Amino acid sequence: MMLPTHAFAGMVIALPYALVFPEFAPVALLAGFLGGVVPDLDLYTGHRKTLHYPVYYPGAAAVAVSVAALWPTPATTAVAWFLLGAATHSVADVFGGGLELRPWEATSSRAVYDHHNRRWIAPRRWVRYDGSPEDLALSVALAVPLVVALEGAIEWLVIAFLGIAVAYAAVRRILPAVASRLIGDLVVPNASSRVLAYVPARYLDLNAERGSTQSR
Ligand SMILES: [Zn+2]
Known part of the structure; x- marks a missing residue:
């Protein structure tokens, strides 16, 4: 809730x-x-x-x-x-x-x-x-x-x-799409691993999913 x-x-x-x-x-x-x-x-x-x-x-x-x-x-x-x-x-x-x-x-x-x-x-x-x-x-x-x-x-x-x-x-x-866009396009390429440690795993998993779909 x-x-x-x-x-x-x-x-x-x-x-x-x-x-x-x-x-x-x-x-x-x-x-x-x-x-x-x-x-x-x-x-x-x-x-x-x-x-x-x-x-x-x-x-x-x-x-x-x-x-x-x-x-x-x-x-x-x-x-x-x-x-x-x-x-x-x-x-x-x-x-x-x-x-x-x-x-x-x-x-x-x-x-x-x-x-x-x-x-x-x-x-x-x-x-x-x-x-x-x-x-x-x-x-x-x-x-x-x-x-x-x-x-x-x-x-x-x-x-x-x-x-x-x-x-x-x-x-x-529409929030998951917005979040994955922000995190995948802006945060992940620019953030240090210390910052990424605070990104919930579900967002990073989703980003990996997106990457694998694109490379297929
Ligand atoms: Zn709660």
């Missing part, structure tokens, strides 16, 4: 708490937002492994939410909803597509890495790929209660991310 969907999910889960404890609402909602976003910061270094913990985040979140319910402070609230947002993100990725460059082709058997059992969890593909029409529909459905319930800067944050979701869904299927 795309980043806005995860961000909205983290916020929606924090919404009931925010309504019950309005004094902690901004902390809970922003923590939920960040928890939804942060796992995907591993996009270029071990994507869906380095910052995705589908077993450990839920365990830690269960403890942190219990602590925040019994002892509500800004710090316990922030930790609880951040961890719950990150847990929801890591588990939700199992129900999306795989790690391949074009996830709608459904060729990858890797969705999220399970550190506890040291194995990759296979994608369920209920949402076929990030930025798919069903992903956008999910994003909109999650954003509606947020836009209705919230106001001010945090409501504008939701509206801005909704705009990003619509734009991303609109261009999603």
